[in-house]
Amino acid sequence: MKSLEPDALPKDWVKSRHHRNFPAAITELVTKTLAITELEVRKLRHDPTDLFVRSVQPALWLLIFGQVFTRTRAIPTGHLHYLDFMAPGILAQSVLFVAIFSGGMALIWERDLGVIHKFLASPTPRVAMVLGKSLACGVRCLSQVFIVYLLVFLLGVKLNLHPVAILQVVLIVLLGAATFCTFSLTIGCLVKTRERMTGIGQLLTMPLFFASNAIYPISLMPDWLKLISHLNPLTYEVDALRGTMLADSTSIYSFGLDCTVLLLTLTGLTLICGKLYPRVAM
Amino acid sequence: MTSNILTTQGLTRQFGKMTAVDNLNLEVEKGEIFGLLGPNGAGKSTVIKMLTTLLPLSGGSATLAGYDVTHQPTAVRRVIGYVPQALSADGTLTGYENLLVFAKLYEIPSSRRQRCIYESLAFMGLEDAAHRLVRTYSGGMIRKLEIAISSLHQPQILFLDEPTVGLDPLARAQVWQLIQQLCAESGTTIFLTTHFLDEANSLCNRVAIMQQGKEIITGTPDDLKASIGNHATLDDVFIHYTGNQLTSGVNYREIARTRRTAERLG
Numbered sequence: 001m002k003s004l005e006p007d008a009l010p011k012d013w014v015k016s017r018h019h020r021n022f023p024a025a026i027t028e029l030v031t032k033t034l035a036i037t038e039l040e041v042r043k044l045r046h047d048p049t050d051l052f053v054r055s056v057q058p059a060l061w062l063l064i065f066g067q068v069f070t071r072t073r074a075i076p077t078g079h080l081h082y083l084d085f086m087a088p089g090i091l092a093q094s095v096l097f098v099a100i101f102s103g104g105m106a107l108i109w110e111r112d113l114g115v116i117h118k119f120l121a122s123p124t125p126r127v128a129m130v131l132g133k134s135l136a137c138g139v140r141c142l143s144q145v146f147i148v149y150l151l152v153f154l155l156g157v158k159l160n161l162h163p164v165a166i167l168q169v170v171l172i173v174l175l176g177a178a179t180f181c182t183f184s185l186t187i188g189c190l191v192k193t194r195e196r197m198t199g200i201g202q203l204l205t206m207p208l209f210f211a212s213n214a215i216y217p218i219s220l221m222p223d224w225l226k227l228i229s230h231l232n233p234l235t236y237e238v239d240a241l242r243g244t245m246l247a248d249s250t251s252i253y254s255f256g257l258d259c260t261v262l263l264l265t266l267t268g269l270t271l272i273c274g275k276l277y278p279r280v281a282m
Numbered sequence: 283m284t285s286n287i288l289t290t291q292g293l294t295r296q297f298g299k300m301t302a303v304d305n306l307n308l309e310v311e312k313g314e315i316f317g318l319l320g321p322n323g324a325g326k327s328t329v330i331k332m333l334t335t336l337l338p339l340s341g342g343s344a345t346l347a348g349y350d351v352t353h354q355p356t357a358v359r360r361v362i363g364y365v366p367q368a369l370s371a372d373g374t375l376t377g378y379e380n381l382l383v384f385a386k387l388y389e390i391p392s393s394r395r396q397r398c399i400y401e402s403l404a405f406m407g408l409e410d411a412a413h414r415l416v417r418t419y420s421g422g423m424i425r426k427l428e429i430a431i432s433s434l435h436q437p438q439i440l441f442l443d444e445p446t447v448g449l450d451p452l453a454r455a456q457v458w459q460l461i462q463q464l465c466a467e468s469g470t471t472i473f474l475t476t477h478f479l480d481e482a483n484s485l486c487n488r489v490a491i492m493q494q495g496k497e498i499i500t501g502t503p504d505d506l507k508a509s510i511g512n513h514a515t516l517d518d519v520f521i522h523y524t525g526n527q528l529t530s531g532v533n534y535r536e537i538a539r540t541r542r543t544a545e546r547l548g
Contacts, residue, residue, distance in 0.1 A: 032386070038386075043372070043375060114369050117336060117370060118364060118370040118428075121336060122384065123356050123359040197313065278336070279333070
């Protein structure tokens with residue numbers, strides 16, 4: 001310790017954030033967000049078993065639900081086979097489940113351990129802690145892209161494998177995962193116990209999934225449900241995925257609008273969660 | 283010219299109608315090891331949480347190294363280190379990775395980062411375990427790593443909340459030695475809470491005794507012992523001033539956390 005030199009830290013290091021200029025504040029936000037993301041990704045690298053466990057759910061939906069409904073032709077999906085129609089919905093669903101259960105649950109676990117207190121006592125912007133975790137959740141969900149692509153390819157779904165389309169899918173999955181992870185973190189800031197968080201997680205995922213265009217078109221819904229599904233960010237995630245992932249399908253709302261809705265929702269939730277985050281250590 | 287690095291004036295925290303910390307006035311000198319003593323539920327952890335900017339103040343003020351905890355929390359966070367009572371090192375990462383993340387959060391330049399981390403690991407005697415997952419560490423090793431993480435950025439003041447709870451006697455002695463070494467070699471002021479009175483006696487330059495949120499008395503361990511008579515121990519002082527009451531408002535969650543920490547470290 002003796003040999004640590006006093007100039008080991010930048011000169012303006014002690015300055016309050018208020019005294020740092022805007023570019024420096026943005027640089028700080030980005031570097032610290034990436035530090036938190038790196039931490040989460042390193043954890044995942046040490047124990048990747050969760051990624052494989054998470055592949056069971058989309059497999060069951062595609063192999064059982066998908067196969068049955070393709071045969072019955074109960075849901076009108078235009079020129080698309082039902083399995084093609086539901087494939088992007090199942091990718092969005094598995095991202096939703098991973099995000100909801102890894103966000104708030106992990107936060108409560110870390111709070112109970114005491115890990116979170118040390119982060120909050122460090123000069124890390126609260127928003128960077130939230131964004132770092134949600135971005136890491138996006139990285140975690142990229143494994144779901146690989147698994148779902150592999151499954152649906154084997155089931156004969158016609159995929160758009162153009163590199164730009166794949167990059168668009170990656171972007172949407174990152175945005176969707178980050179949005180729902182931040183939503184889950186926000187609830188995690190308010191809920192006191194893991195048991196309650198599990199209950200609330202289950203309570204939220206099902207309505208979000210069913211009040212969306214994931215497994216049936218919105219045109220089939222009654223008006224009140226149509227309204228809810230238009231307010232549901234999952235609808236825009238599925239719409240963007242349907243337009244980019246499949247070879248012969250287009251998005252209804254346009255890729256740009258879908259991205260904008262997800263980005264605005266993520267920004268709003270991040271700001272709310274950043275405000276609530278310090279409550280975790282109180 | 284005062285050499286105080288920490289000053290609190292009328293520091294108060296209320297939870298609903300309950301006053302956890304009541305009008306606390308503390309002065310901690312630069313470079314000293316200051317101990318905050320008191321029975322469970324006396325408000326020690328609440329004081330640390332307020333001073334480390336984790337909990338807003340209900341009243342009064344606190345200044346650390348010239349920065350106000352309420353109005354300049356980011357500046358305060360840059361000059362402090364904090365080792366919470368509960369386990370704060372991440373068991374799913376290696377010791378090196380735990381240090382790496384905090385080196386980045388504390389903005390240690392990348393050119394010096396590796397050197398700082400390995401010197402810190404060497405100082406704590408953890409070089410050989412650097413690339414092992416922390417969940418394979420012993421309790422003493424985890425505490426040492428936590429102190430390494432919190433002192434990596436050379437804080438002016440290091441807060442340790444019950445640093446030796448759950449440790450065996452050998453590990454406790456090692457942690458004491460490290461705290462003293464850190465204070466002597468890098469001039470870091472240490473602010474710790476403990477309910478081990480032998481620890482406070484041999485480690486602290488000055489101690490304050492708290493009960494039910496209030497400061498009862500502050501002084502050097504020798505002065506406090508002398509104040510109640512010849513051959514008195516710090517235990518006698520503690521019992522004399524706190525009245526040995528076991529009915530103070532202990533929080534169920536706090537007890538559960540302490541026991542869980544002790545169990546994990548043990």
